[in-house]
Amino acid sequence: MWDKDQKLGIITIEQFEKLYLQQAPKLIFYARKFVDDVVAEDIVHDIFLKLWHEKPEIDFREEDNPYLFRMVRNACYDFLKHKAVEESFVDKAFNELKMEELEWNDSYETFLDQEEKINAVYTVIDRLPPKCKEIFVKAYLEEQKHSDIATQLNISVRTVDTQVYKALKIIRDHLIPVLVLLFSLFW
Structure with missing residues (x-):
């Protein structure tokens, strides 16, 4: 060396x-x-x-x-x-x-606005039909795969896909008017 x-x-x-x-x-x-x-x-x-x-x-x-x-x-x-x-x-x-x-989130109203939007989403989720809600919660909030949900609930993956699609459509249809109303109040 x-x-x-x-x-x-x-x-x-x-x-x-x-x-x-x-x-x-x-x-x-x-x-x-x-x-x-x-x-x-x-x-x-x-x-x-x-x-x-x-x-x-x-x-x-x-x-x-x-x-x-x-x-x-x-x-x-x-x-x-x-x-x-x-x-x-x-x-x-x-x-x-x-x-x-802090500059971007410059007011308490902005925070409330975000919180109201989140609460509005959860309110619509709570109003979903029971089976649809259960599948949607597992898929989106618990982040489970559709195949795992199908196995747990003893249903087909296609049924899970259909229920998730149905839930998203209901949420979108109910939230658009709520969000438009919230935006108009703060703008």
């Missing part, structure tokens, strides 16, 4: 591997004070990768090298700072969406 004679700064690859195995657990433990476990491991691994690529002329033979701990501390700080900016951006975007929603 590596040429055994290759040097990393002033230490060999074997020394670097030894340094990693000795220092990484301590550095990860230190980083966990500030960030979660996964991020702590990522930060420490990234630091060692950076050291590998930059090959600094630093003597890493000290048992607890303050330079490594400073690098971890700075990386944790940068991560948390970036996360705060990211969260403030998300919070800002969320608040802007809510403000847009």
